[in-house]
Amino acid sequence: MSLSRRKVLISGSLLSLGAALGFGRAPVAAEGNFPFTLTDEEWQAKLEPAAYRVLRHEDTERPYTSPLNDEKRAGTFHCAGCDQALFEAAKKYDSGTGWPSFWDFIPGAIGTAEDNSLFMKRVEVHCSNCGGHQGHVFEDGPQPTGLRYCINGLSLRFEPAA
Template sequence: MNRRNLLLGGTAVAAFGLYAIARPMNAPLAAEGNFAVTLSDAEWKARLDPAAYDVLRHEGTERPFTSPLNDEHRAGTFLCAGCDQPLFVSETKFDSGTGWPSFYTFIDGALGTTIDNSLFMTRTEVHCSRCGGHQGHVFEDGPPPTGLRYCINGVALKFAPTTA
C-alpha cells in the first residue's frame, strides 16, 4: 500500500462517516404533502424490500455501480418502485459514469422537487409526484437537450420493457 491509496481510502471512510452523521437513521421523508398514494410507515416497510424502503421512504442512497438498471438498455419505461408511476422513458437514459441510472428529462408531471441541505451542501432532490418517494437528485451537468442529469437510485425504480 502506498501513501496515495492510504489517503484515498481515509478520505472515503471520512466521507461515509460524515454521511452517517449528517443523515439520521430514521430521517423523515422530505417530500411531505398530499400524495395520491399514502401508506403508513409499516405498510411501506411491508411493501418494499429493505433497500428500496430506505431510499424511497428515508432518503437513503444505494451504493454506486450496484444497480442492474445501470446496464438496462432496452426500450421501455422506468417506474417508481413504490407506486408504479411511470417516471422516465428509456430514450432519455444515458451513461453518466456516476454509478447510478441517469436521465436527461422525466415524464411530464411525474416528479416533484425539494431543496436538500444534507451533507453540508444544497442540492435539488427529486421525488415521485404520486407517492412522494425519494428518487435521487438533479444536477446541471447533463447532456443536451436539457443539460440536466437526473441521478436516480436504481432501487427506487422498476423497469417495464416495451412489448412488441
C-alpha cells in the same frame, strides 16, 4: 465537471457515512400530501429494506450496484413504491456516475425539493404520486435539457417495451 471513479466512490462513501451518522431526514411521506399514500408500517411491508431506506428515508445506494445502471432496452422506468411511470428509457444515458441517469422525465411524474443535507445544497427528486425519493438533479447533463437526473436504481422498476 469531470468525475473520476475515485470521486464517485468517495462521494458514495460520504453519503453512506452521513446516513449512518443520522444526517438523513424524516420520511418524505411526512413532508407532503401525495395522491398515493401508505402508513410507514405499510411501506415497510411493501418494500425490501434497502428500497424502503432509499424511497422513504432518502438514503442513497452505493454507486455501480444497480443492474438498472446498465439497462439499455426500450421501455419505461417506474417508481418502485407506487408504480407511476417516471422516465422513458430513450432519455437514459451513461453519465459515468454509477447511478441510472436521465436527461428528462415524463411530464408531471417528478417533483423536486431543496436538499441541504450533507453540508451541501442540492435539488432532491421525488415521485409526484407517492413522494418516494428518487435521487437528485444536477445541471451537468447532456442537451437538450442540460440536466442529469441521477436516480437510485432501488427507487425504480423497469418495464420493457412490448
